[in-house]
Amino acid sequence: MGPVRPSAAAYVGCAVLGALLCVAPLPELPVPWSAIALLAALHAGCEQLPLPRALGRSRAGGSPTPPFGRRALEGMGTVYPVLLAGAFLLPPAAAAFVPLPGALLARVAERPSWLRRGWRAARLALAVWAASRVHWSLGGRDAVAGPHFPDALLTAGAAVLAFCLALTALDGGILTLAERVPARTAWRGLFLRSLAPVAVHGLAGLMMAVLWRSPYGPVTALLVLLPMYVSCWVFAQYHRERAAHQATIRALVQAVDLKDGYTRGHSERVGQASMMIARELGLHDRRVEVLRFAGILHDVGKLGVPTRLLRKDGPLTPEERRIIELHPEYGHEMVRGIGFLGEARSAILHHHERLDGTGYPYGLRGRQIPECARVVAVADAFDAMTSTRSYRRARPVAAALRELERCSGTQFDPAMVRALIRALDRHGWHPVVTAEEERGNAAPPPALPVAGQPAGRVPGGGGA
């Protein structure tokens, strides 16, 4: 994030002013100061609770997460129940005060820290005030104190809805102003995504409030937070493990890199191009992700090819070429045991098949070739042509696309080629790791095409 834009600063200023207005009636109200102090201390404590950090998420996670949406829900496992319990127990002005000390004291990683602290505090205070206001005016206070049960659930539900709406509106506003996200994308899905988790937190908050008022007192109410904290902790562990897992997938590719200097940057780019084609075809998000892995891992079978052959300096004999053409089968054999890869495994096996049936390993033709393999084949050939190799210079993207179109129908599925062209028209081609960068830190590249194919021919990825 760069410097804060003036409009965003003004927006935060307005929010802070609003929060101050919410808290303003506090000195005149006969409020239970001990309850406020206890809840505020609890909230501050929850803000400081350590959770295992996800490592390298920005790199491994694929799509960048919005700075306010997802992260807010992960970290808030114990914070929201406390705040909502406050909203159910206290009058609006007092409830809005509860988040202030914790939010103002919390550590902020990025500068300008006071602006960010102010924003956090004001955001929570306004949302809690809205929830408490709704709850109060519906008579939820008596329902909690009673407790009268279906009524308490209804009023709490309305309050949670208000809380969620207020948060969404505020977050959408800051995304639009500070991060220049278009207003429609900023608000789209934000509300629905956050409603379910906030509702669960709201139930926990309601239970806290009911027990707080009961003869069993605040001590019992605190126990409600323990399952929430454990859940949140496990969730963070899950993210950490997931990141480690993705790093391991990449390590599979890097193992190939030890033998064949090109593979890594190439693999990442093929993954990216496969993902673009899959998105353009309108595939489900899960399949898009699987196809990204298929692209990343498509050449993993090169591990099975003797290093001498991969690095061979000079033309290959037919016998040697046959050995290299075994790599899709080696790759399939390797990843067979990884359940979550699903259809990516068949993409790895069949990415050198050709539509006219002259490819390998099985010589499948047309629709016999799995869809994902047809996607990876196009992505592979595209990157092989547009990246610089020691034996030839990179071709411009336009020339590569012309070549793909020329071979579509015989070698490539025309639908996939068209999808790639449309995707490139729309988003352009911004490879994650460029060939030049890769050259700088890779092992010495082989002096000749590894698969021994002449540079002029469309390699079908074989030269990669």
Added chain:
Amino acid sequence: MTAGRAPLVLAHTTAALLAAGCLGLTLWRGLDEPAVALAFGALVAVGELSRWSGIGEREPAPLGAAGALSYALLGQIAGRPTHHGVAQVVTVVLAAALAGCVPHVARGHRSTADHLTRRLLTVGFTAVCFQPVYRQAGPHGWGGPAYTLLVVALLVLTTLCDAVLAAALAHSRTRWPFGPLLRDELRARLGIGSAVCATGAVMSPAVAVVGLWALPVFSLPLLLTQLSYRRYAAVRATYRQTIASLARATEIAGYTPPGHARRVAALSLAVGRELGLSGPELTVLEYAALMHDIGQLSLVDPVPAGATAALPVEEQRRIALLGGAVVRQTGVDAEVAVVVERQADPYPEQPVSARIVRAVNAYEEMAREEAGPGGPLSALERLRLACAGDYEPEVVESLARVLQRDGLTLPTAG
């Protein structure tokens, strides 16, 4: 053999006697507050239905456990005192758990008997400690925070007993050492176990205040926890598969014989358990054993038959360092990389896991070399003779014990 199974038989007999006695008493006396019994029974049954046996799952049905505990701790409902006794608690939990177990038994899960035994004994223990005391004190003798603190203390005690019971059952089933098993059980109790206890402790006062509405409301956060745990376990399982695939890279590349990494990992795990390593240490050991040969990928030509133990020490160290470099990129615990790097060092300088990997790897290579029934025996003999500097005697001895127990056969490659 029979002596080892004594705790198992004892626990099962006690649970069966308890169940039969309580069932008889309840049948004779009839159910008090059948609606409440039905509601809690339904909660426990649903909890058991959603039970799930995953990797490293210590409490497979947290919702069932929390529901059963809170029924055992129930003294009031919406302000009125309840009258159910210990016998009814055990009977309701037994019936609900049995109903919830039907699909699991139908699917052929083997751990159901142990699971039921533990559930009945812990619930019986909690109810026996709580119900008579509560009844004696009367409805006004208890209340306020003191009640909660007492309940929490009781649940902590119950959890400790349950951990001991679980470790004893696992010990008599697997014959792994008791100490590390107990330690792992206790450590696992910190996570999901504490969530279960807190929910159980909070649910009974909540029902006492609110009535049965509290049950669904309180189940939800715990259900969320359970869901998080499942996703975590699922990603862990996938992660393991990926590590195993990475380990097979050397086999497919022709550097090591098929199944070598898996056999070394399985034997190393058995030896690690024998030596009393804890759960996380065993994970590190398993990953390191799976990837111990990965450094060979950097070699232009394969070592003959992948037998690194026969190479000069300098060469072994070089390969180990290369392997460590690859492992460091995989995102696994840095300790795994250390074990892989140090696997060729003399044993006094190695961490325990590296000693195990080294000895087991050498054994696997030697046993393979000498085909036939005498192979494993002479390989062990050669390891013992080489103990002077390379292989730690204690590790070699526990390897011998593991092999003797499992009939001197290698785990088959699949």
